[in-house]
Amino acid sequence: MNVIPAVHAEGLVKTFGDFRAVDGIDLHVDQGEIYGVLGPNGAGKTTTLKMLATLLSIDAGTAEIFGVDVRRDPHRTRQLLGVTGQYASVDENLTAMENLWLFGRLQGVASEKARRTAADLLGQFALEEAADKPISQFSGGMRRRLDLAASLITRPPLIFLDEPTTGLDPRTRGQMWDTIRGLVADGCTVLLTTQYLDEADQLADRIAVIDRGRKVAEGTPDELKTSVGNSTLQLQLTSPGDQDDAASVVRRLLGEEPVLSPESGRMNVALEDADRAADVLIGLREAGIGITSVSVDKPTLDEVFLALTGHDTGADNDELELEAAR
Amino acid sequence: MSTTTAPAPTEAHVPEQRRLTPEDVAARTSPRNSVRETVSQTLTMAWRSTKKMRRNPEQFFDVIIQPLLFTAMFTYIFGGAISGDVKSYLPIIIPGILAQTALTACMAMGTQLREDMDKGVFDRFKSLPIARIAPLAGPAVADVIRYVIAATLTILVGLAMGYRPGGGVGGTVAGWALTIVAAWSLAWIFTWLGTIARSAQAVQGISMMIMFPLSFMSNAFVNESTMPDWLQTFVKVNPVSHVVTAVRDLMNDGHLTADVGWALLGCAVVVAIFAPLSVRSYKRHL
Structure with a gap:
Protein backbone atom coordinates (compact mmCIF):
# COMPACT_ATOMS: atom_id res chain seq x y z
CA MET A 1 0.00 0.00 0.00
CA ASN A 2 1.24 3.42 -0.94
CA LEU A 12 10.86 25.89 6.38
CA VAL A 13 11.74 29.55 6.88
CA LYS A 14 9.71 32.43 8.31
CA THR A 15 11.18 35.86 8.83
CA PHE A 16 9.61 38.84 10.55
CA GLY A 17 11.72 41.80 9.46
CA ASP A 18 15.29 40.85 10.34
CA PHE A 19 14.22 38.19 12.79
CA ARG A 20 14.31 34.62 11.50
CA ALA A 21 11.55 33.09 13.62
CA VAL A 22 11.86 29.77 11.80
CA ASP A 23 15.21 29.14 10.21
CA GLY A 24 15.25 26.01 8.07
CA ILE A 25 13.20 23.41 9.90
CA ASP A 26 12.61 19.91 8.49
CA LEU A 27 9.74 17.83 9.84
CA HIS A 28 8.54 14.38 8.94
CA VAL A 29 5.49 12.95 10.69
CA ASP A 30 4.16 9.51 9.79
CA GLN A 31 0.48 8.71 9.85
CA GLY A 32 -0.83 7.51 13.19
CA GLU A 33 1.92 8.91 15.37
CA ILE A 34 2.01 11.65 17.97
CA TYR A 35 4.85 13.97 17.10
CA GLY A 36 5.96 16.51 19.68
CA VAL A 37 7.68 19.79 18.92
CA LEU A 38 9.45 20.80 22.10
CA GLY A 39 10.97 24.17 22.85
CA PRO A 40 10.78 27.29 24.99
CA ASN A 41 8.64 30.34 24.27
CA GLY A 42 9.76 32.12 21.15
CA ALA A 43 11.60 29.13 19.70
CA GLY A 44 9.42 29.11 16.59
CA LYS A 45 7.07 26.23 17.44
CA THR A 46 3.82 28.09 16.92
CA THR A 47 5.15 29.84 13.82
CA THR A 48 6.05 26.47 12.30
CA LEU A 49 2.61 25.09 13.07
CA LYS A 50 0.90 28.15 11.64
CA ILE A 58 5.85 30.15 4.03
CA ASP A 59 8.85 32.34 3.19
CA ALA A 60 11.07 29.49 1.99
CA GLY A 61 11.08 25.72 1.95
CA THR A 62 8.41 23.20 1.09
CA ALA A 63 5.62 21.62 3.11
CA GLU A 64 3.24 18.81 2.27
CA ILE A 65 0.26 17.56 4.27
CA PHE A 66 -0.69 14.04 3.15
CA GLY A 67 1.14 14.80 -0.08
CA VAL A 68 -0.75 18.07 -0.68
CA ASP A 69 1.49 21.08 -1.24
CA VAL A 70 0.56 23.56 1.50
CA ARG A 71 1.68 26.60 -0.47
CA ARG A 72 0.13 25.66 -3.80
CA ASP A 73 -3.08 24.16 -2.49
CA PHE A 103 -18.07 24.88 12.66
CA GLY A 104 -19.82 21.78 11.35
CA ARG A 105 -22.14 23.77 9.10
CA ASP A 120 -21.70 13.27 20.64
CA LEU A 121 -18.55 15.36 20.99
CA LEU A 122 -19.91 17.32 23.95
CA GLY A 123 -20.61 13.99 25.65
CA GLN A 124 -17.19 12.63 24.79
CA PHE A 125 -15.53 15.72 26.26
CA ALA A 126 -17.73 15.82 29.38
CA LEU A 127 -19.31 19.09 28.33
CA GLU A 128 -22.92 18.03 27.82
CA GLU A 129 -24.12 19.80 30.94
CA ALA A 130 -22.57 23.01 29.71
CA ALA A 131 -23.91 22.59 26.16
CA ASP A 132 -26.30 25.53 26.32
CA LYS A 133 -24.22 27.79 28.53
CA PRO A 134 -22.37 30.78 27.11
CA ILE A 135 -18.62 30.25 26.78
CA SER A 136 -17.94 33.17 29.11
CA GLN A 137 -18.99 30.93 32.01
CA PHE A 138 -16.50 28.20 31.03
CA SER A 139 -13.33 27.39 32.97
CA GLY A 140 -9.98 27.31 31.18
CA GLY A 141 -10.02 23.53 30.95
CA MET A 142 -13.57 23.48 29.55
CA ARG A 143 -12.65 26.04 26.89
CA ARG A 144 -9.64 24.02 25.87
CA ARG A 145 -11.75 20.88 25.58
CA LEU A 146 -14.41 22.69 23.56
CA ASP A 147 -11.70 24.08 21.32
CA LEU A 148 -10.40 20.59 20.66
CA ALA A 149 -13.93 19.30 20.09
CA ALA A 150 -14.43 22.06 17.52
CA SER A 151 -11.42 20.76 15.60
CA LEU A 152 -12.85 17.25 15.51
CA ILE A 153 -16.30 17.94 14.15
CA THR A 154 -15.35 16.84 10.64
CA ARG A 155 -12.93 14.19 11.93
CA PRO A 156 -9.86 15.47 10.11
CA PRO A 157 -7.05 12.90 9.79
CA LEU A 158 -4.44 15.31 11.17
CA ILE A 159 -4.73 17.44 14.31
CA PHE A 160 -2.40 20.29 15.26
CA LEU A 161 -2.32 21.05 18.97
CA ASP A 162 -0.49 24.20 19.98
CA GLU A 163 0.50 23.86 23.64
CA PRO A 164 -2.68 21.97 24.51
CA THR A 165 -2.12 22.01 28.28
CA THR A 166 -0.29 25.28 28.97
CA GLY A 167 -2.01 26.93 31.91
CA LEU A 168 -4.11 23.90 32.88
CA ASP A 169 -4.06 22.39 36.34
CA PRO A 170 -2.49 18.91 36.70
CA ARG A 171 -5.80 17.03 36.81
CA THR A 172 -7.16 18.73 33.69
CA ARG A 173 -3.83 18.19 32.00
CA GLY A 174 -4.12 14.45 32.65
CA GLN A 175 -7.61 14.44 31.11
CA MET A 176 -6.30 16.27 28.06
CA TRP A 177 -3.54 13.69 27.65
CA ASP A 178 -6.08 10.87 27.73
CA THR A 179 -8.15 12.66 25.11
CA ILE A 180 -5.14 13.09 22.84
CA ARG A 181 -4.24 9.40 23.17
CA GLY A 182 -7.85 8.59 22.30
CA LEU A 183 -7.56 10.58 19.07
CA VAL A 184 -4.62 8.52 17.91
CA ALA A 185 -6.40 5.30 18.86
CA ASP A 186 -9.15 6.48 16.50
CA GLY A 187 -6.66 6.75 13.66
CA CYS A 188 -5.70 10.42 13.87
CA THR A 189 -2.21 11.78 13.49
CA VAL A 190 -1.27 14.43 16.05
CA LEU A 191 1.37 17.13 15.79
CA LEU A 192 1.68 18.97 19.09
CA THR A 193 3.91 21.67 20.49
CA THR A 194 4.82 21.87 24.13
CA GLN A 195 7.16 23.57 26.57
CA TYR A 196 7.12 20.58 28.89
CA LEU A 197 9.52 17.69 28.42
CA ASP A 198 7.22 15.76 30.71
CA GLU A 199 4.30 16.21 28.33
CA ALA A 200 6.29 15.27 25.25
CA ASP A 201 7.58 12.28 27.17
CA GLN A 202 4.07 11.14 28.15
CA LEU A 203 2.49 11.59 24.76
CA ALA A 204 4.86 11.73 21.85
CA ASP A 205 6.25 8.86 19.83
CA ARG A 206 8.92 11.17 18.48
CA ILE A 207 10.11 14.63 19.51
CA ALA A 208 11.85 17.46 17.72
CA VAL A 209 13.62 19.96 19.95
CA ILE A 210 13.44 23.48 18.51
CA ASP A 211 15.64 26.36 19.55
CA ARG A 212 15.84 29.81 17.98
CA GLY A 213 14.06 28.66 14.85
CA ARG A 214 16.20 25.58 14.30
CA LYS A 215 15.76 21.92 15.04
CA VAL A 216 18.55 20.99 17.43
CA ALA A 217 17.61 17.36 18.06
CA GLU A 218 15.10 14.74 17.09
CA GLY A 219 14.33 11.32 18.45
CA THR A 220 12.17 9.26 20.75
CA PRO A 221 11.66 10.63 24.27
CA ASP A 222 14.05 7.97 25.61
CA GLU A 223 16.78 8.90 23.18
CA LEU A 224 16.52 12.55 24.18
CA LYS A 225 16.52 11.89 27.86
CA THR A 226 19.53 9.60 27.76
CA SER A 227 21.41 12.49 26.24
CA VAL A 228 21.05 14.19 29.63
CA GLY A 229 20.78 11.10 31.84
CA ASN A 230 17.62 9.69 33.31
CA SER A 231 17.80 11.93 36.35
CA THR A 232 19.86 14.80 37.64
CA LEU A 233 21.68 15.23 40.93
CA GLN A 234 21.67 18.86 42.03
CA LEU A 235 24.18 19.89 44.64
CA GLN A 236 24.85 23.13 46.47
CA LEU A 237 28.43 23.21 47.71
CA THR A 238 29.21 24.87 51.03
CA SER A 239 32.12 26.79 49.55
CA PRO A 240 32.13 27.54 45.82
CA GLY A 241 35.91 27.23 45.85
CA ASP A 242 35.55 23.44 46.14
CA GLN A 243 34.01 23.18 42.69
CA ASP A 244 37.05 21.93 40.84
CA ASP A 245 37.71 19.24 43.45
CA ALA A 246 34.05 18.22 43.42
CA ALA A 247 34.06 18.04 39.62
CA SER A 248 37.06 15.73 39.62
CA VAL A 249 35.33 13.44 42.14
CA VAL A 250 32.35 13.19 39.79
CA ARG A 251 34.56 12.52 36.79
CA ARG A 252 36.42 9.79 38.65
CA LEU A 253 33.25 8.06 39.89
CA LEU A 254 30.89 8.42 36.94
CA GLY A 255 33.08 9.33 34.00
CA GLU A 256 30.71 12.28 33.40
CA GLU A 257 31.36 15.99 33.19
CA PRO A 258 29.19 17.87 35.73
CA VAL A 259 27.54 21.18 34.83
CA LEU A 260 28.86 23.94 37.08
CA SER A 261 27.48 27.34 38.01
CA PRO A 262 30.62 29.01 39.39
CA GLU A 263 28.99 32.07 40.91
CA SER A 264 26.49 30.17 43.02
CA GLY A 265 28.52 27.06 43.82
CA ARG A 266 25.84 24.86 42.30
CA MET A 267 26.65 21.67 40.47
CA ASN A 268 24.38 19.46 38.36
CA VAL A 269 25.30 15.88 37.53
CA ALA A 270 23.47 13.79 34.95
CA LEU A 271 22.80 10.28 36.21
CA GLU A 272 22.11 7.16 34.17
CA ASP A 273 20.53 5.77 37.26
CA ALA A 274 19.33 7.58 40.38
CA ASP A 275 21.20 5.02 42.56
CA ARG A 276 24.51 6.53 41.52
CA ALA A 277 23.67 9.67 43.51
CA ALA A 278 24.76 7.87 46.68
CA ASP A 279 28.17 7.12 45.14
CA VAL A 280 28.72 10.80 44.41
CA LEU A 281 27.67 11.87 47.90
CA ILE A 282 29.97 9.32 49.54
CA GLY A 283 32.80 10.37 47.24
CA LEU A 284 32.35 14.02 48.25
CA ARG A 285 32.25 13.14 51.95
CA GLU A 286 35.51 11.18 51.58
CA ALA A 287 37.11 14.13 49.76
CA GLY A 288 36.01 16.40 52.63
CA ILE A 289 33.77 18.61 50.42
CA GLY A 290 30.77 20.05 52.27
CA ILE A 291 27.31 20.36 50.73
CA THR A 292 24.38 22.47 51.95
CA SER A 293 21.60 20.98 49.88
CA VAL A 294 21.05 18.04 47.58
CA SER A 295 18.22 16.81 45.38
CA VAL A 296 17.66 14.22 42.68
CA ASP A 297 15.25 15.23 39.92
CA LYS A 298 14.07 14.06 36.56
CA PRO A 299 15.67 16.07 33.80
CA THR A 300 13.75 19.17 32.85
CA LEU A 301 13.46 20.86 29.51
CA ASP A 302 16.07 23.29 30.78
CA GLU A 303 18.61 20.53 31.20
CA VAL A 304 17.84 18.93 27.87
CA PHE A 305 18.33 22.34 26.40
CA LEU A 306 21.50 23.09 28.20
CA ALA A 307 22.87 19.73 27.08
CA LEU A 308 21.78 20.19 23.45
CA THR A 309 22.42 23.88 22.88
CA GLY A 310 24.83 24.99 25.58
CA HIS A 311 22.45 27.74 26.76
CA ASP A 312 19.35 27.67 28.91
CA THR A 313 15.78 28.11 27.71
CA GLY A 314 15.50 31.67 28.97
CA ALA A 315 12.19 30.58 30.47
CA ASP A 316 12.49 33.07 33.32
CA ASN A 317 12.80 35.98 30.93
CA ASP A 318 9.81 34.80 28.96
CA GLU A 319 7.75 34.61 32.09
CA LEU A 320 8.68 38.18 32.91
CA GLU A 321 7.87 39.33 29.40
CA LEU A 322 4.52 37.62 29.61
CA GLU A 323 3.82 39.33 32.90
CA ALA A 324 4.79 42.67 31.41
CA ALA A 325 2.63 42.04 28.36
CA ARG A 326 -0.38 41.51 30.59
CA MET B 1 -11.46 0.98 3.51
CA SER B 2 -12.09 4.31 1.94
CA THR B 3 -12.21 7.32 4.22
CA THR B 4 -14.19 9.50 1.88
CA THR B 5 -16.99 9.88 4.39
CA ALA B 6 -16.54 10.69 8.04
CA PRO B 7 -16.56 7.37 9.89
CA ALA B 8 -19.40 6.87 12.33
CA PRO B 9 -18.30 7.09 15.96
CA THR B 10 -19.42 3.53 16.60
CA GLU B 11 -17.35 2.05 13.80
CA ALA B 12 -14.69 -0.33 15.14
CA HIS B 13 -11.34 1.28 14.46
CA VAL B 14 -8.59 -0.51 12.66
CA PRO B 15 -5.91 2.17 12.58
CA GLU B 16 -3.67 0.34 10.10
CA GLN B 17 -6.45 0.41 7.57
CA ARG B 18 -7.25 4.05 8.25
CA ARG B 19 -3.97 5.17 6.76
CA LEU B 20 -4.71 7.52 3.90
CA THR B 21 -3.44 6.88 0.43
CA PRO B 22 -3.09 9.70 -2.13
CA GLU B 23 -6.35 8.46 -3.66
CA ASP B 24 -8.14 8.88 -0.31
CA VAL B 25 -6.75 12.37 0.04
CA ALA B 26 -7.93 13.32 -3.43
CA ALA B 27 -11.34 11.81 -2.72
CA ARG B 28 -11.94 13.62 0.57
CA THR B 29 -10.80 17.05 -0.56
CA SER B 30 -12.06 19.38 -3.23
CA PRO B 31 -9.91 21.94 -5.04
CA ARG B 32 -12.14 24.92 -4.24
CA ASN B 33 -15.47 25.98 -2.77
CA SER B 34 -18.41 25.81 -5.14
CA VAL B 35 -20.79 28.76 -5.38
CA ARG B 36 -23.36 26.75 -3.45
CA GLU B 37 -20.88 26.05 -0.66
CA THR B 38 -19.88 29.72 -0.55
CA VAL B 39 -23.51 30.81 -0.23
CA SER B 40 -24.17 28.24 2.48
CA GLN B 41 -21.05 29.34 4.41
CA THR B 42 -22.08 32.99 4.09
CA LEU B 43 -25.55 32.24 5.44
CA THR B 44 -24.05 30.26 8.33
CA MET B 45 -21.86 33.26 9.15
CA ALA B 46 -24.94 35.48 8.92
CA TRP B 47 -26.66 33.18 11.43
CA ARG B 48 -23.69 33.68 13.76
CA SER B 49 -24.06 37.46 13.45
CA THR B 50 -27.78 37.40 14.23
CA LYS B 51 -27.07 35.33 17.36
CA LYS B 52 -24.53 37.94 18.35
CA MET B 53 -27.01 40.76 17.74
CA ARG B 54 -29.64 39.06 19.84
CA ARG B 55 -27.20 38.66 22.73
CA ASN B 56 -25.89 42.22 22.44
CA PRO B 57 -29.06 44.27 21.88
CA GLU B 58 -27.05 47.50 22.19
CA GLN B 59 -26.16 46.88 18.53
CA PHE B 60 -29.67 48.10 17.76
CA PHE B 61 -29.41 51.39 19.68
CA ASP B 62 -28.09 53.44 16.78
CA VAL B 63 -30.67 52.19 14.27
CA ILE B 64 -33.52 52.82 16.71
CA ILE B 65 -32.51 56.07 18.42
CA GLN B 66 -31.09 57.84 15.39
CA PRO B 67 -34.18 57.69 13.13
CA LEU B 68 -36.37 58.87 16.00
CA LEU B 69 -34.07 61.65 17.13
CA PHE B 70 -32.51 62.90 13.88
CA THR B 71 -35.71 62.92 11.85
CA ALA B 72 -37.53 65.05 14.42
CA MET B 73 -34.50 67.21 15.19
CA PHE B 74 -33.38 68.06 11.64
CA THR B 75 -36.95 68.63 10.45
CA TYR B 76 -37.86 71.06 13.19
CA ILE B 77 -34.47 72.85 13.16
CA PHE B 78 -34.00 73.30 9.38
CA GLY B 79 -37.61 73.07 8.20
CA GLY B 80 -38.56 76.74 8.61
CA ALA B 81 -35.23 78.08 7.38
CA ILE B 82 -34.96 75.96 4.27
CA SER B 83 -38.51 75.37 3.08
CA GLY B 84 -40.50 78.03 4.91
CA ASP B 85 -42.34 75.48 7.07
CA VAL B 86 -41.86 72.00 8.44
CA LYS B 87 -44.53 70.33 6.31
CA SER B 88 -43.03 71.38 2.97
CA TYR B 89 -39.53 70.38 4.17
CA LEU B 90 -40.59 66.79 4.87
CA PRO B 91 -40.42 65.55 1.22
CA ILE B 92 -36.83 66.89 1.06
CA ILE B 93 -35.56 65.82 4.45
CA ILE B 94 -37.06 62.32 4.82
CA PRO B 95 -35.15 60.84 1.83
CA GLY B 96 -32.10 62.76 3.06
CA ILE B 97 -32.37 61.37 6.57
CA LEU B 98 -32.94 57.90 5.09
CA ALA B 99 -29.62 58.10 3.27
CA GLN B 100 -27.82 59.52 6.28
CA THR B 101 -29.24 56.88 8.62
CA ALA B 102 -28.29 54.17 6.16
CA LEU B 103 -24.76 55.53 6.05
CA THR B 104 -24.32 55.65 9.82
CA ALA B 105 -25.92 52.24 10.24
CA CYS B 106 -23.53 50.59 7.79
CA MET B 107 -20.57 52.45 9.29
CA ALA B 108 -20.75 50.15 12.29
CA MET B 109 -19.74 47.22 10.03
CA GLY B 110 -16.09 48.22 10.02
CA THR B 111 -15.71 48.59 13.78
CA GLN B 112 -17.65 45.40 14.43
CA LEU B 113 -15.55 43.43 11.97
CA ARG B 114 -12.26 44.79 13.32
CA GLU B 115 -13.25 43.85 16.88
CA ASP B 116 -14.38 40.45 15.70
CA MET B 117 -11.20 39.78 13.73
CA ASP B 118 -9.09 40.38 16.82
CA LYS B 119 -10.82 37.51 18.57
CA GLY B 120 -9.50 33.95 18.64
CA VAL B 121 -12.43 32.56 16.72
CA PHE B 122 -11.19 34.29 13.55
CA ASP B 123 -8.04 32.16 13.72
CA ARG B 124 -10.28 29.18 13.41
CA PHE B 125 -12.25 30.68 10.54
CA LYS B 126 -8.96 31.20 8.75
CA SER B 127 -7.89 27.61 9.31
CA LEU B 128 -11.16 26.21 7.93
CA PRO B 129 -11.62 25.35 4.26
CA ILE B 130 -14.24 28.04 3.79
CA ALA B 131 -14.53 30.75 1.16
CA ARG B 132 -12.53 33.78 2.29
CA ILE B 133 -15.46 36.06 1.57
CA ALA B 134 -17.85 34.20 3.91
CA PRO B 135 -16.62 35.75 7.20
CA LEU B 136 -17.03 39.20 5.60
CA ALA B 137 -20.24 38.68 3.64
CA GLY B 138 -22.01 36.85 6.49
CA PRO B 139 -22.13 39.88 8.83
CA ALA B 140 -23.10 42.04 5.83
CA VAL B 141 -26.12 39.85 5.17
CA ALA B 142 -27.14 39.89 8.84
CA ASP B 143 -26.70 43.66 8.95
CA VAL B 144 -29.62 44.02 6.53
CA ILE B 145 -31.82 43.54 9.61
CA ARG B 146 -30.42 46.76 11.05
CA TYR B 147 -30.91 48.69 7.80
CA VAL B 148 -34.52 47.48 7.61
CA ILE B 149 -35.16 48.75 11.14
CA ALA B 150 -33.47 52.10 10.45
CA ALA B 151 -35.28 52.74 7.14
CA THR B 152 -38.67 51.64 8.43
CA LEU B 153 -38.47 53.77 11.58
CA THR B 154 -37.37 56.86 9.64
CA ILE B 155 -40.33 56.57 7.26
CA LEU B 156 -42.74 55.93 10.15
CA VAL B 157 -41.50 58.98 12.04
CA GLY B 158 -41.89 61.05 8.86
CA LEU B 159 -45.44 59.81 8.38
CA ALA B 160 -46.22 60.63 12.00
CA MET B 161 -44.91 64.16 11.47
CA GLY B 162 -47.25 64.67 8.54
CA TYR B 163 -45.21 63.45 5.56
CA ARG B 164 -47.51 62.23 2.79
CA PRO B 165 -45.36 60.69 0.04
CA GLY B 166 -46.72 61.53 -3.40
CA GLY B 167 -45.41 58.28 -4.81
CA GLY B 168 -47.94 56.30 -2.81
CA VAL B 169 -47.30 52.93 -1.20
CA GLY B 170 -45.41 51.58 -4.22
CA GLY B 171 -43.05 54.55 -4.41
CA THR B 172 -42.45 54.55 -0.68
CA VAL B 173 -41.65 50.84 -0.60
CA ALA B 174 -39.32 51.29 -3.58
CA GLY B 175 -37.52 54.16 -1.83
CA TRP B 176 -37.29 52.09 1.32
CA ALA B 177 -35.80 49.16 -0.63
CA LEU B 178 -33.30 51.39 -2.44
CA THR B 179 -32.14 52.81 0.91
CA ILE B 180 -31.45 49.29 2.18
CA VAL B 181 -29.60 48.30 -1.01
CA ALA B 182 -27.51 51.47 -0.75
CA ALA B 183 -26.68 50.83 2.91
CA TRP B 184 -25.65 47.27 2.14
CA SER B 185 -23.44 48.38 -0.74
CA LEU B 186 -21.77 51.27 1.09
CA ALA B 187 -21.12 48.92 4.04
CA TRP B 188 -18.39 47.29 1.92
CA ILE B 189 -16.34 50.51 2.14
CA PHE B 190 -16.38 50.18 5.92
CA THR B 191 -15.79 46.42 5.76
CA TRP B 192 -12.65 47.16 3.80
CA LEU B 193 -11.60 49.74 6.40
CA GLY B 194 -12.16 47.11 9.07
CA THR B 195 -9.75 44.75 7.33
CA ILE B 196 -6.95 47.32 6.85
CA ALA B 197 -7.02 49.38 10.06
CA ARG B 198 -5.02 48.38 13.09
CA SER B 199 -7.66 48.89 15.75
CA ALA B 200 -11.39 49.36 16.16
CA GLN B 201 -10.78 52.95 17.29
CA ALA B 202 -8.88 53.68 14.10
CA VAL B 203 -11.76 52.27 12.04
CA GLN B 204 -14.18 54.42 14.02
CA GLY B 205 -12.12 57.56 13.41
CA ILE B 206 -11.61 57.00 9.68
CA SER B 207 -15.27 56.01 9.25
CA MET B 208 -16.38 59.31 10.79
CA MET B 209 -14.12 61.20 8.43
CA ILE B 210 -15.73 59.44 5.49
CA MET B 211 -19.29 59.50 6.80
CA PHE B 212 -19.57 63.23 7.53
CA PRO B 213 -18.43 64.58 4.13
CA LEU B 214 -20.42 61.91 2.30
CA SER B 215 -23.66 62.68 4.13
CA PHE B 216 -23.40 66.49 4.53
CA MET B 217 -21.62 67.30 1.27
CA SER B 218 -24.63 65.98 -0.58
CA ASN B 219 -28.11 67.19 -1.39
CA ALA B 220 -29.54 65.29 1.61
CA PHE B 221 -30.46 68.38 3.68
CA VAL B 222 -30.35 71.40 1.37
CA ASN B 223 -30.63 72.09 -2.32
CA GLU B 224 -27.11 71.98 -3.78
CA SER B 225 -27.76 75.09 -5.97
CA THR B 226 -27.27 77.21 -2.83
CA MET B 227 -23.69 75.93 -2.47
CA PRO B 228 -20.46 77.32 -4.03
CA ASP B 229 -19.49 75.84 -7.40
CA TRP B 230 -16.58 73.72 -6.19
CA LEU B 231 -18.81 72.12 -3.58
CA GLN B 232 -21.54 71.49 -6.13
CA THR B 233 -19.04 69.56 -8.21
CA PHE B 234 -18.41 67.19 -5.33
CA VAL B 235 -22.09 66.97 -4.41
CA LYS B 236 -22.90 65.88 -7.96
CA VAL B 237 -20.44 62.97 -7.99
CA ASN B 238 -21.21 61.92 -4.43
CA PRO B 239 -23.06 58.58 -4.67
CA VAL B 240 -25.11 59.60 -1.64
CA SER B 241 -26.61 62.50 -3.66
CA HIS B 242 -27.71 60.07 -6.34
CA VAL B 243 -29.28 57.81 -3.76
CA VAL B 244 -31.07 60.76 -2.15
CA THR B 245 -32.36 62.07 -5.49
CA ALA B 246 -33.45 58.59 -6.51
CA VAL B 247 -35.29 58.02 -3.23
CA ARG B 248 -36.99 61.45 -3.59
CA ASP B 249 -38.08 60.59 -7.13
CA LEU B 250 -39.48 57.28 -5.99
CA MET B 251 -41.19 58.39 -2.80
CA ASN B 252 -42.41 61.84 -3.77
CA ASP B 253 -43.33 61.28 -7.42
CA GLY B 254 -43.42 57.52 -7.83
CA HIS B 255 -41.11 57.93 -10.86
CA LEU B 256 -38.44 55.52 -11.89
CA THR B 257 -35.92 58.14 -13.04
CA ALA B 258 -32.39 57.94 -14.40
CA ASP B 259 -31.13 58.77 -10.93
CA VAL B 260 -32.48 55.44 -9.70
CA GLY B 261 -30.33 53.80 -12.36
CA TRP B 262 -27.31 55.91 -11.41
CA ALA B 263 -27.81 55.14 -7.71
CA LEU B 264 -28.00 51.40 -8.38
CA LEU B 265 -25.00 51.57 -10.70
CA GLY B 266 -23.06 53.53 -8.06
CA CYS B 267 -23.90 50.88 -5.46
CA ALA B 268 -22.80 48.11 -7.81
CA VAL B 269 -19.51 49.89 -8.50
CA VAL B 270 -18.85 50.35 -4.76
CA VAL B 271 -19.44 46.62 -4.14
CA ALA B 272 -17.39 45.62 -7.18
CA ILE B 273 -14.43 47.64 -5.91
CA PHE B 274 -14.58 47.18 -2.17
CA ALA B 275 -15.71 43.55 -1.81
CA PRO B 276 -12.65 42.18 -3.66
CA LEU B 277 -10.39 44.69 -1.87
CA SER B 278 -11.77 43.52 1.49
CA VAL B 279 -11.23 39.85 0.68
CA ARG B 280 -7.71 40.59 -0.51
CA SER B 281 -6.73 42.47 2.60
CA TYR B 282 -8.45 39.89 4.84
CA LYS B 283 -6.36 37.19 3.16
CA ARG B 284 -3.22 39.21 3.65
CA HIS B 285 -3.90 39.31 7.39
CA LEU B 286 -3.26 35.55 7.44
Missing part, protein backbone atom coordinates in the same frame (compact mmCIF):
# COMPACT_ATOMS: atom_id res chain seq x y z
CA VAL A 3 1.37 5.26 2.38
CA ILE A 4 2.15 8.95 2.45
CA PRO A 5 3.50 10.89 5.44
CA ALA A 6 1.02 13.09 7.32
CA VAL A 7 3.50 15.96 7.37
CA HIS A 8 6.61 16.40 5.29
CA ALA A 9 8.39 19.73 5.45
CA GLU A 10 11.85 20.71 4.30
CA GLY A 11 13.79 23.86 5.06
CA MET A 51 2.82 27.84 8.40
CA LEU A 52 1.82 24.20 8.07
CA ALA A 53 -1.80 25.14 8.83
CA THR A 54 -1.84 27.85 6.09
CA LEU A 55 -2.27 30.54 8.78
CA LEU A 56 1.08 32.12 7.92
CA SER A 57 2.75 32.30 4.53
CA PRO A 74 -4.08 25.78 0.82
CA HIS A 75 -7.75 24.93 0.34
CA ARG A 76 -7.09 21.17 0.12
CA THR A 77 -4.65 21.42 3.02
CA ARG A 78 -7.29 23.01 5.25
CA GLN A 79 -9.65 20.12 4.54
CA LEU A 80 -7.15 17.65 5.97
CA LEU A 81 -6.36 19.20 9.32
CA GLY A 82 -7.86 20.58 12.49
CA VAL A 83 -6.03 23.26 14.46
CA THR A 84 -6.38 23.87 18.17
CA GLY A 85 -4.45 26.92 19.23
CA GLN A 86 -2.84 28.09 22.42
CA TYR A 87 -5.80 30.28 23.21
CA ALA A 88 -9.28 28.93 22.79
CA SER A 89 -10.53 29.90 19.35
CA VAL A 90 -14.24 29.50 19.89
CA ASP A 91 -16.94 32.13 19.68
CA GLU A 92 -17.58 33.88 23.00
CA ASN A 93 -21.03 34.98 21.89
CA LEU A 94 -22.30 31.46 21.26
CA THR A 95 -22.99 28.48 23.48
CA ALA A 96 -20.88 25.33 23.28
CA MET A 97 -23.51 23.58 21.18
CA GLU A 98 -23.88 26.55 18.83
CA ASN A 99 -20.12 26.74 18.39
CA LEU A 100 -19.80 23.13 17.33
CA TRP A 101 -22.85 23.38 15.07
CA LEU A 102 -21.41 26.52 13.44
CA LEU A 106 -19.27 25.88 7.78
CA GLN A 107 -17.58 22.70 6.63
CA GLY A 108 -20.62 21.42 4.82
CA VAL A 109 -22.03 19.05 7.45
CA ALA A 110 -25.83 18.93 7.15
CA SER A 111 -27.64 20.77 9.95
CA GLU A 112 -29.16 17.71 11.63
CA LYS A 113 -25.96 15.70 11.38
CA ALA A 114 -23.92 18.63 12.72
CA ARG A 115 -26.23 18.76 15.73
CA ARG A 116 -25.86 15.02 16.38
CA THR A 117 -22.07 15.07 15.99
CA ALA A 118 -21.87 18.13 18.23
CA ALA A 119 -23.94 16.37 20.92
